[in-house]
Amino acid sequence: MKYDVIVIGAGAAGLQCAAVAGARNKSVLVIDHAKRPGKKILISGGGRCNFTNYYIEPDKYICKNPHFCKSALSQYTQWDFIALVEKYKIAYHEKTLGQLFCDDSAKEIVAMLVSECTNNKVQFQYEANITSLEKESDAHFRISTNKGEFTSASVVVASGGLSMPKLGATPFAYKLAEQFGLEVLPTRAGLVPFTLNPELKEPLAQISGVSMSVSISTPSNAFKEDMLITHRGLSGPAVLQISSYWEPGGDVLIDMFPNGDFQAELDQAIENQPNVQLKTFLSQHFAKRFVETFLQILSMENLLLKQLIHKQREYLVKNVHEWAVKPSGTEGYRTAEVTLGGVNTDQLSSKTMEVKSCPGLYFIGESVDVTGWLGGYNFQWAWSSGYCAGMNAG
Structure with missing residues (x-):
């Protein structure tokens, strides 16, 4: 099967990216090894998902290049995501320090993102394990999985970091980055007891x-x-x-x-x-x-x-x-909310999240060396980086 965009990972960044790319009339496939989307979203904020923060600022993020996150955060802001939440009539409240939570359940955020994807004809392939990913020509990538082979003009890697392995976290993004000759900065557990x-x-x-x-x-x-x-x-x-x-x-x-x-x-x-x-x-x-x-x-x-x-x-x-x-x-990755370090941002376009040395390949979300504070900052990075890749992939 041939697509314009294949997104690897059905988490926050991946779902956002897929919905945005689909809205541009791109044919999009989301691949994930889990049975269902948004596992980390569902358990976040005690099951109520601290989906963003009123006070998003670039200085609330840790990155080797402190300027890198500015472009994405300005292209898709907290107000943009809040508008989407309000469009779906999801009730929310501010807890403390600008932190926004669903009144009811994190399930509403996952349902909203999946709706945005399905409304834009995004297709999903769950329980799919990737055995190889190669760039075959300037025109396309080939991905082999236990569910078949897929090709696409662009691949967006949104498979997350190492935090919370019980939810299925793997080093897939880092291994793929190294396969394509990218530097992965040392990783460690962040936002952790x-x-x-x-x-x-x-x-x-x-x-x-x-x-x-x-x-x-x-x-x-x-x-x-x-x-x-x-x-x-x-x-x-x-x-x-x-x-x-x-x-x-x-x-x-x-x-x-x-x-x-x-x-x-x-x-x-x-x-x-x-x-x-x-x-x-x-x-x-x-x-x-x-x-x-x-x-x-x-x-x-x-x-x-x-x-x-x-x-x-x-x-x-x-x-x-x-x-x-x-x-x-x-306590390590077992209870860490995020992973510090990751794909070196010097190798990515801050405007599009595309790998400079490999057109058509993108890294977004937690796989990248951008880590926010506690309180909705990491979800906002997922929405913003996902949007940038979704607007440019394919």
Whole structure:
């Protein structure tokens, strides 16, 4: 079978690309090894799909070339996708920090994208495993699968990264890129919980479930959101965000009193409540379960406030505002929301996502070295990069 465009991957970027190419009257085939489309969309945002963000900006993306994502994000914006959601009468709401979620279910987003494809005569081939992909001439590519052979003028690779292998993630995009002589930048898990060494993991595991608002930072970035203590380590939005900027072996600094001056609070308490125990004072500001464990970690006694010497006060204040934690690692691709690294963007056109050295071949979405923040940024990259390839392929 011959098509104008074959899209590999029926995820967010692939469905968007196929719908856009189909709307240009191109004959389009989407190939996927799964049984159905949009698996990652369906589980995102707790099943409600954080489909974009009001505040999409290029500086919210990590890429070796920080300018690369600008063109795609300006060609197809968050407002364009919101308009599509509204056209399908999908109810949505803003959660926090501009993050937009479906009121009901992520299934609505998948149904919308599939409708856009079927309305534009896009064809689907599920449970198709690709055995070879070759460029046979300037005019076409040949793809061999367990479901037959297909040829096309253009191939768009939208098969994603390595995150969440249980949903079918594979290194297909990277292997194909290397087959065509492209550089693949080192990959690692992003937007992922931290694991801890036993001396910190064991006491914190006893209080798993405790959540608090923090500011967490590396030398290059800081995020102010919630942190969750788990039986494996640290999670929550603040931790997921900073994980993309953390360098293995380095510390993260956690400010557990991000909206105030803890030194001033302590000084005032010593003056007004000198006979109150340290644990009682700290429990006015933090969860009681956390306070006991935190003092244990700091090796501090539960003294009366008036008994604290200057050095102890300094030590406590420093750790409340700058608790230095050295993660042992992350939970890896198993729970990571995205993959950092990927196909080097220097080899792609930022306007069309086409491979400069191989006309007709495109890479979009998570397979590319563009990784957004938590909060709808990665879906917007899927919509935007998918649109650019869909407008130019075939």
